[in-house]
Amino acid sequence: MPGTYSGTVVPLITPFDEHGVVDEPSVVRLLDHIRTEVNGFMPALTSGEGWKLDARQWQDVVTYTVRHAGGLPVLAGIQLPDTDAVIDRARTAAAIGADAVVVTTPFGAEVTQDDIVEHYKAIRAALDIPIFLYNEEALSGNRIEFDTLIRICKEIPGIVGIKESSGDAAFTRNMAEAGTGIPVFEGWENLLVDARGIDGFIGPLANLEPSLCNSMLVDPTPDRQAEINTVCERYGVFKDDWYRWVKKELHRRGVIASPTVHEEAKAA
Numbered sequence: 001m002p003g004t005y006s007g008t009v010v011p012l013i014t015p016f017d018e019h020g021v022v023d024e025p026s027v028v029r030l031l032d033h034i035r036t037e038v039n040g041f042m043p044a045l046t047s048g049e050g051w052k053l054d055a056r057q058w059q060d061v062v063t064y065t066v067r068h069a070g071g072l073p074v075l076a077g078i079q080l081p082d083t084d085a086v087i088d089r090a091r092t093a094a095a096i097g098a099d100a101v102v103v104t105t106p107f108g109a110e111v112t113q114d115d116i117v118e119h120y121k122a123i124r125a126a127l128d129i130p131i132f133l134y135n136e137e138a139l140s141g142n143r144i145e146f147d148t149l150i151r152i153c154k155e156i157p158g159i160v161g162i163k164e165s166s167g168d169a170a171f172t173r174n175m176a177e178a179g180t181g182i183p184v185f186e187g188w189e190n191l192l193v194d195a196r197g198i199d200g201f202i203g204p205l206a207n208l209e210p211s212l213c214n215s216m217l218v219d220p221t222p223d224r225q226a227e228i229n230t231v232c233e234r235y236g237v238f239k240d241d242w243y244r245w246v247k248k249e250l251h252r253r254g255v256i257a258s259p260t261v262h263e264e265a266k267a268a
Helices: 024-037 055-067 083-096 113-126 146-155 169-176 210-218 222-235 242-252
Strands: 007-011 040-042 075-078 100-103 131-135 159-164 184-186 200-202
Touching (some): 007 210, 055 083, 075 083, 083 113, 100 159, 113 146, 131 146, 146 159, 146 169, 159 169, 169 184, 200 210, 210 222, 222 242
Parallel strands (some): 007 040, 075 100, 100 131, 131 159, 159 184, 184 200
């Protein structure tokens, strides 16, 4: 139900072996590394290289996360270009046992706001699994405008959260203050101090330092934001290929067996 999710939800990196096979023991260690500090797991989103995963990789990382979640909710990322493909994968997520799906808008600069509404309506009409809206532009090439977000929240049942990654803290604050009853999560570490009124945070730093993320949500002071920014710089979280650097640090700590990213995987 709307309002269930809050606090730090982690968009998991996807641990691969050198051949690009999802490494289940590394998934287990990653979940164990963070589970006491987070309120949910979000596999196969952007930090999980979700738009690059083939169907087997995606299914494996979602399956392993559900298998080892230990009672925490699993919100499965789906980063596919069109509505039919999203619906097909959402059915798989439901069959695996995911608690919700996290869905971007359809891909393309030509996508209209009405197209976006129809996209989410079609997903909801096709199956009952709850939907977490992912508002971003880097991957899809478009974003959900404020009035459209409000419309989706009012017209479509089963929306259980918004990952607000527009990069505009004022937009995020306005959404948090809109009174929809649907929790709003900031998606950018560097904007947490300015995103007042949010219900939680979803960002790559949570793979490494979830307790720091929690502290920022409880006490979002400029000093704590400066600490967050310093840590993100140290670990490469602000780089364009942040997931690569997060993996390197998790590997250095012994959490995952290999820092391999999708494009580095070798043919078996």
